[in-house]
Amino acid sequence: MELVDVEPARVKKITDEQRALMCKHSSVSPQVYIKSIKEIRNNPEKQCFEEDPFVAAWNMNVSTDMLTLPARVLPMPEIVYTDQYHVTSGSVRDVGTWQMKPTRFHTPANFPAVWGMINLSSIEQHACEDFYNELSNIAGERGMQCCPPVIYEEYDSRNSTADEIIGVLNLFLKRNSGCNFFLVILSANSKLKSKLYGSFKKLCELEFGHGAVTQMIQHTNAVVGTRRDKARWDYAKLSNILLKINTKLYGINAVLKVHDVIERFFSHGHRVMYVGADLSHAPPSARSQPSVVAVVASADDVPSRYFKEVYQQHRPESARNESREYIVDMKAIMKSLIQQYERHRTYPPSAIVIYRDGISESEFDTVFEKELTAIREACVELSPVYRPYLTYIVVNKRHHTRFFPVNSEKNVQAGTVVDSHDITNATTYDFYLNSHHGTLGTSRPTHYHVLYDDNKLRPDEVQMLTYALCYTYARCTRSVSIPAPVKYADFLALRGTYYIGNTDDSDTESISSEPFIAVGEETDINNTITSQRIVLSGKIANDCPFFL
Incomplete structure (x- = not known):
């Protein structure tokens, strides 16, 4: 008799074809989604609220009716290809998606x-x-x-x-x-x-x-x-x-003609730099792998050109299971991006709008405080009198909120925004925006939290600015669910995972590390996140979005 020890099965990466099939079969249409909600509402056996000890302890009542909330639809920006060909809301069948006729690119x-x-x-x-x-x-x-x-x-x-x-x-x-x-x-x-x-x-x-x-x-x-x-x-x-x-190849597919409310943010000379930042963690099965930091910053008014910085962050052994993490070298990253912007345009940005992906609400205080402080320090190091206006917005799609039009079982229209106090935070300014046209399954709106705003943007301005940036995505003729700078940061972070899959030491540049602070735990000075810059080829223009 022989005894054979079999190693645990390792989950392998699925193929592109398998991923496409998974998305197709796992998507739930609005009709099916609403039907499942109604089944729970109408069947007491499926309602376990009254039996929940926490509900009883706090003397809470859970309503089985869906909330009816006020909402509005933001105007679609005009997409300009040439003087003769503009795409407007009146010329499309579905807002948020359009056909590009046989016409020239803008540039x-x-x-x-x-x-x-x-x-x-x-x-x-x-x-x-x-x-x-x-x-x-x-x-x-x-x-x-x-x-x-x-x-x-x-x-x-x-x-x-x-x-x-x-x-x-x-x-x-x-x-x-x-x-x-x-x-x-x-x-x-x-x-x-x-x-x-x-x-x-x-x-x-x-x-x-x-x-x-x-x-x-x-x-x-x-x-x-x-x-x-x-x-x-x-x-x-x-x-x-x-x-x-x-x-x-340094062309521009199209530019936007936006509403007067936000026209100043896309006009020449206003000097706004749009930043998308993402920190991508390794999957649970590969906790020893480093996290990838990707930050992009717009180089022009459109915006279509982007500067970029990619880093890898190694967590200490004691913090391998801790997924919460801030961008350690945000100061070095922002300093580099502002310098590239200044070299490109001969002056630094007067306003910076940052869209930060990958932060949960429990991390807001820790991550925001450290990263905003680092950005301010970067500006001061560039010049003691340099004080650009900053807006810091968190982009979150990891939630279970869904919206449906009243008396309809369809997805809400692109541009639908909800900022009712019934579902938003009482202490910070936040809103939900569905910026894309849903074609598969039930649309998930993006939840935006404005954590800091030197630019003193009014609700109309921040919502319409965010919506307009969803139309600057260069890879397709449709608006996307998050602003293009964040989408590009996501792509760059994915590219970073290819870079570090088998990275030579020569391809990285060491950067000083800072203490790792685990949320809810005492600080251990021995726990440090080491951060390394992934150096890109100098033969490719620094504002080339080669990662698209």
């Missing part, structure tokens, strides 16, 4: 004279040429000038490992060091595709990398599809690819 970019295409799929070269020809036709409609790729590299990845392919690509990039833009058609193998994506991005974007901007293409988007029994390209998907390419 179309041009493909560089020397650029390359890398084919890691099983698609034949002539099919890749067909893909480029169709892409260039649509790019011409957008006002972009294209030239065929000077460099073409084909590598069938079906019988190779990710490490072997990356080794070949590293040599290829060294041979073509003068090329700084590549279209990469990915493998159809989901596992291989995931590994290649992160490794190749790291190879191109870190300090000692090749300094190349890349646009990855799913293999299914690089071949002609079949619609209504005819071979047709997916015009919408190719258009979305060009939205990202144009932005990465």
Whole structure:
């Protein structure tokens, strides 16, 4: 007889296809959501409120009726592509989403004279040429000038490992060091595709990398599809690819014409810097992995260009299970971003609006106090008389609040804002904003807490400003659920996880650490969070949003 000890099963990362199926089957439509609420309300057996000892101890009564609250719908900003083509609320079927007609980008970019295409799929070269020809036709409609790729590299990845392919690509990039833009058609193998994506991005974007901007293409988007029994390209998907390419090549897809209430925040010369900040923690199964700090700051009035800083934070062994954490090097980060802004525009920002993601309400006092103090110290170190106006807003989607229109079982319209005292905080200013058009499941509004405001924004101003920034997202023709700077910080944090998956010491720059303060515990001076800056390639412009 033999005894075999089996190691505990490890949860593996699901594939992109599995994630898409999971989202599709786990989404709950507004009709089903409302029906389940009504079932609990109408069935006493499902109501356990009266049996709850805490409810009884506090002599509380729980109403089974949904609250009826006042709400309003903010005006949709006007999206301006050219003088001849504007998108307004009256020209769209659903507010928050629009079709981009065959028209020019506001500021179309041009493909560089020397650029390359890398084919890691099983698609034949002539099919890749067909893909480029169709892409260039649509790019011409957008006002972009294209030239065929000077460099073409084909590598069938079906019988190779990710490490072997990356080794070949590293040599290829060294041979073509003068090329700084590549279209990469990915493998159809989901596992291989995931590994290649992160490794190749790291190879191109870190300090000692090749300094190349890349646009990855799913293999299914690089071949002609079949619609209504005819071979047709997916015009919408190719258009979305060009939205990202144009932005990465220093173009501007569209600008906003906003309501008079907030016009000053988008006008030239007002010098507002919009900041998105996120701190992404490792999953529970990998607590030894560092957290990733990602902060982006707008470089122009649109805003479309963004400066960026990425750090990794290592928690001490004694605090590995503590998920609450503040951005340790916020002072160094903000100092760098303000300096980049000043070099770019010859003057520093006079106002800074910060959207901070990833903070729960229990962390507000600790995190806000430390980070705001660090931002103020950064300004003073730059100049003793430099005092920009600051607004610090927390962005939170981790809640269970849902809104439904009265006498309707649909999602609320994009732009719906609720700030009724019945559901908001009595001591701070907060509001709920549903800024996107819900297409799958029940829309979840975003909960905003304005923790600090030197700019003295009125409720109308902060709500409309936040809503307008949801329309500046460059990757698609729709408003998103959180302001674009926060969305970009989320993308950059995700990119940071690729960087540190196998990070060399040479790719990081040590920064002094500060004491770790666990919420609700005594401070232990020996518990420190070490923070390291992830140094990006100096060959890529510092305001290039290559992470889109």
